[in-house]
Amino acid sequence: MTEHPHFRWVRPTQQARSQQTAERLLDSAEALLAHKCFADVTVADIAARAGLSVGAVYSRFRDKEALLHRLQERLVDEAQMTAEVTLDPERWAGASIVEIADELIAFLVEIHRERSGVLREILGRAHADAEMYERREHLIAHICRLLSVLLLARPEQIRHPHPETAVDFGLRLVFGLLKEAILFGTPRAYGIPPSDDALARELTRAFLGYLGVERADAD
């Protein structure tokens, strides 16, 4: 080590602990968002739930806003990786569009339910906050492209005249309804199936109906 006084492998001191603290604060904020909106969550709340003091928040994040941005980044990263893995064409070799849609939509329903707090908050701000908006658009575009690869490889099942644009719009339809039903709705809302299973089933039917995909089974 003493041989090269000017070169040294830099491994910032204690970085691990700091990183952990930041992560705990993000977890705390996300948990609090499940029950109230970000404006109603105070910095003191976030710190307290993480077992830390207010100052700790400011030593890890520039300000309250920056914390929310990091929360979105973390979420988007996770989503992107998940999409990459689960929509890999090899995993779906031999599957029909119906099977893909069934599973994808059931999964999306689940995710929206689990992380409704952050999602709701981020969606609400995305309109006013350009950075957040772009991050979300980027993610959606990414998912659209991955899904398109899968579905457009099975063109004979799609009757919509413009399959390329239809996949994208269809996915938007799905996201829109999930927002309506899960993020901004309550379980007993008029016209929304009462259980998540029923919701996923009906949403899948809508997606396939729009694309013009025939379903073998009927009910």
Next chain:
Amino acid sequence: MTEHPHFRWVRPTQQARSQQTAERLLDSAEALLAHKCFADVTVADIAARAGLSVGAVYSRFRDKEALLHRLQERLVDEAQMTAEVTLDPERWAGASIVEIADELIAFLVEIHRERSGVLREILGRAHADAEMYERREHLIAHICRLLSVLLLARPEQIRHPHPETAVDFGLRLVFGLLKEAILFGTPRAYGIPPSDDALARELTRAFLGYLGVERADAD
């Protein structure tokens, strides 16, 4: 008049002017919501744009929150009356489901574009504010019922196995996408048709596709 000292037709003094002032304040608030969210609009802003002072707001409304509630009430009333008139079965005698959907959805796109400010704000709050949530649900349920009367009178055109629930869910799909595309999206968003005409067209296709209604013409 002096004949009946205990009975008198009560017509509150100046009520007309007060009413006008309240209306002007509501207009002002709605106009300001077009560019920023309610939290960023100050009571002073609202008063100034209406050519009034801060105190005037508090002489017409209990507080800032109450003003927004009244704004929603006004909007809902207008919407309800509009729905009642335009979805009257007599007006659509002889029309097909395709024709009804075409016009309805084009109209909804227009309305969402015009009043995006208030709509966005109200939707955002509806999750946390029970009163607002109920008012919106009530309106949607009302529209669903009116539309159902129209569409279920033409059952031979619908292939969905449960037409009654399908109309409601289909309308939710439409509202969800309008939120996504117009209220929380920007014109060039990925997967969203760039013009309102194209958007309405594609949305109609989705609605009909879900219901299982055949369209005579194709493209």
Next chain:
DNA sequence: TGTACATCAGTGAACGCGCGTTCACTGATGTAC
């Protein structure tokens, strides 16, 4: 028709609360010799 009074609509400076942000400090961890 005039006078005196009551009520209503609206003003705007001043207040005060809540919450984000700062900062002087402590204790823990790492580094140099």
Next chain:
DNA sequence: TGTACATCAGTGAACGCGCGTTCACTGATGTAC
């Protein structure tokens, strides 16, 4: 291995700003006799 010093992580009381809300006041409009 011990000592002295530097840096990092975190504390929490105090600050201060912005904005909703109040309230003592003015002028206009309506009412009684």
